[in-house]
Amino acid sequence: MNPKSTVRAATFAAASLVVAxxxxxxxxxxxxxxxxxxxxxxxGETAExxxxxxxxxxxxxxxxxxxxxxxxxxxxxQDTGVYADGTYSVNGQYGPIGEDTIDVHVTITDGAxxxxxxxxxxxxxxxxxxxxxxxxxxxxxxxxxxxxxLEVDTVAGASWTTDAFNEALKVVRQEASVSQ
Numbered sequence: 001m002n003p004k005s006t007v008r009a010a011t012f013a014a015a016s017l018v019v020a021x022x023x024x025x026x027x028x029x030x031x032x033x034x035x036x037x038x039x040x041x042x043x044g045e046t047a048e049x050x051x052x053x054x055x056x057x058x059x060x061x062x063x064x065x066x067x068x069x070x071x072x073x074x075x076x077x078q079d080t081g082v083y084a085d086g087t088y089s090v091n092g093q094y095g096p097i098g099e100d101t102i103d104v105h106v107t108i109t110d111g112a113x114x115x116x117x118x119x120x121x122x123x124x125x126x127x128x129x130x131x132x133x134x135x136x137x138x139x140x141x142x143x144x145x146x147x148x149x150l151e152v153d154t155v156a157g158a159s160w161t162t163d164a165f166n167e168a169l170k171v172v173r174q175e176a177s178v179s180q
Contacts, residue, residue, distance in 0.1 A: 151166050
């Protein structure tokens with residue numbers, strides 16, 4: 001191989017990395033949406049369609065519209081710092097292209113986390129290993145801790161799963177908030 005070919009190949013490789021990095025720069029931000037019921041999971045929907053379905057559906061037990069008739073979504077709910085006891089279910093989506101999801105079921109008692117159940121929906125075996133390790137370790141990290149302002153550092157080496165869990169906690173705080 002001549003020196004010009006080597007320089008061209010190296011230049012092409014570097015340019016390819018720059019383009020790939022630019023394309024993926026906005027990807028991979030974890031998101032979380034409330035789940036309609038404890039049996040909901042990843043059915044291959046996008047985060048947008050899950051959020052739309054979750055916010056657009058209503059049943060007789062939920063107050064899904066304000067007094068003026070407009071829809072209220074979890075994004076509009078405010079974290080009051082006072083939380084109703086109960087189990088709250090949230091779907092967290094993450095990964096470079098949002099391919100992995102976890103269902104996060106958080107039980108709150110007296111403003112503190114009583115139990116967490118994680119149901120993983122991995123895209124790869126590596127993701128499954130991270131999700132399984134996270135699910136096994138998370139209760140030891142959060143049980144008994146106050147929900148208010150709780151954010152965990154990387155648990156069991158699963159940084160993306162942890163990020164999605166932290167996003168889910170934000171949604172749980174909004175969903176569980178009661179007026180003071």
